[in-house]
Amino acid sequence: MKEQLTKIYENATEDLAKAVSINDIEEIRGKYLSRKGEFNEIKKNLKNLSDEDKRVVGSLANEITQKLEFALKEKHEEFYKKELNEKLKQQKIDVTLPGKFTPRGRVHLLTSTTEEIVSIFHSLGFSVVPQENSPEVETEYYNFDALNVPKDHPARDVQDTFYTEAENVVLRSQTSGAQIHAMEGKNPPIRVISPGRVYRNENINARKNNFFHQIEGLYVDKDITFGDLKGVLNEFIRIYFGASRPTRFRNSFFPFTEPSAEVDVQCIMCEGKGCRTCSGTGWLEVLGCGMVDPNVLRGVGIDPDVYSGFAFGMGVERLAMLKYAVDDIRLFFNNDERFLKQF
Numbered sequence: 583m584k585e586q587l588t589k590i591y592e593n594a595t596e597d598l599a600k601a602v603s604i605n606d607i608e609e610i611r612g613k614y615l616s617r618k619g620e621f622n623e624i625k626k627n628l629k630n631l632s633d634e635d636k637r638v639v640g641s642l643a644n645e646i647t648q649k650l651e652f653a654l655k656e657k658h659e660e661f662y663k664k665e666l667n668e669k670l671k672q673q674k675i676d677v678t679l680p681g682k683f684t685p686r687g688r689v690h691l692l693t694s695t696t697e698e699i700v701s702i703f704h705s706l707g708f709s710v711v712p713q714e715n716s717p718e719v720e721t722e723y724y725n726f727d728a729l730n731v732p733k734d735h736p737a738r739d740v741q742d743t744f745y746t747e748a749e750n751v752v753l754r755s756q757t758s759g760a761q762i763h764a765m766e767g768k769n770p771p772i773r774v775i776s777p778g779r780v781y782r783n784e785n786i787n788a789r790k791n792n793f794f795h796q797i798e799g800l801y802v803d804k805d806i807t808f809g810d811l812k813g814v815l816n817e818f819i820r821i822y823f824g825a826s827r828p829t830r831f832r833n834s835f836f837p838f839t840e841p842s843a844e845v846d847v848q849c850i851m852c853e854g855k856g857c858r859t860c861s862g863t864g865w866l867e868v869l870g871c872g873m874v875d876p877n878v879l880r881g882v883g884i885d886p887d888v889y890s891g892f893a894f895g896m897g898v899e900r901l902a903m904l905k906y907a908v909d910d911i912r913l914f915f916n917n918d919e920r921f922l923k924q925f
């Protein structure tokens with residue numbers, strides 16, 4: 583039995599010498615030291631020996647298994663360190679390498695300009711109408727009829743307005759229809775603005791695109807006067823362009839306002855002397871406005887003898903072009919990073 587033990591130990595040592603991985607070691611452990619391992623088989627037979635032999639063989643068996651356990655543990659540690667080192671070598675991170683560059687996104691100039699204008703009107707007491715009151719696909723009723731635009735008005739021509747397959751449905755050519763949505767079924771006071779996209783069947787050039795953005799405004803209440811209109815729009819321009827810019831209100835016409843005006847700001851390029859940007863006039867047109875036509879109020883069930891109001895509309899591209907000296911409207915839409923990253 584002693585010889586048997588020694589033989590098994592030699593075999594185990596040989597196996598261990600051939601081992602190359604933690605896996606091999608665990609196999610050896612299973613083969614020799616587990617419950618069904620070779621040493622245990624021998625220990626089971628100890629009971630057939632004399633007491634004296636039991637003691638001798640037993641202690642030899644213990645000594646040998648302990649030696650083997652110790653050798654396995656050492657090898658295990660050795661392989662563990664080796665395998666870990668290899669893994670670390672493969673996964674090594676070179677902290678001196680330059681990082682991967684991810685360009686930073688930014689808010690589009692039209693978005694930031696819209697946000698700026700909206701926040702100015704917020705500070706003047708206007709709130710933004712809900713999106714459903716400002717649809718881009720609109721009926722002729724909201725885009726024209728309810729705004730007092732005559733049936734034969736040139737703006738209704740297919741050359742100016744995009745018509746759809748559906749009868750009376752257009753891509754809106756102005757945000758003014760939002761005024762009607764804002765007034766329908768509501769009682770004044772109404773003090774709202776509505777930013778959004780509009781579409782026109784234009785030949786595209788540096789000044790015109792076939793879609794652009796407007797911000798519509800409306801204030802209806804008792805005793806609203808042209809003085810209120812001037813006060814609000816002058817304050818808006820003062821905040822947007824800076825306090826030193828003179829403005830002027832020029833007589834104009836829109837079907838849905840009476841009287842109507844266009845507002846000019848002193849040219850920001852030449853400060854009124856006259857240059858290419860202002861076509862030599864010294865002034866830049868920034869928005870249209872007027873007192874809401876009584877016909878429009880009547881159409882939405884608001885009594886023009888009790889209430890009055892003013893409305894205004896401005897082009898976001900135009901306001902951004904004037905403030906940031908952008909000389910081509912197409913720059914807003916062709917996604918050229920060299921342009922976009924300047925703002």
Ligand code: DAH
Pocket residue numbers: 755756757758798799836838839869870871872892893894895896
């Ligand atoms: N809708 C007009 C346009 O597209 C702009 C405008 C003018 C809006 C006068 C108004 C207004 O609300 O009162 O040219």
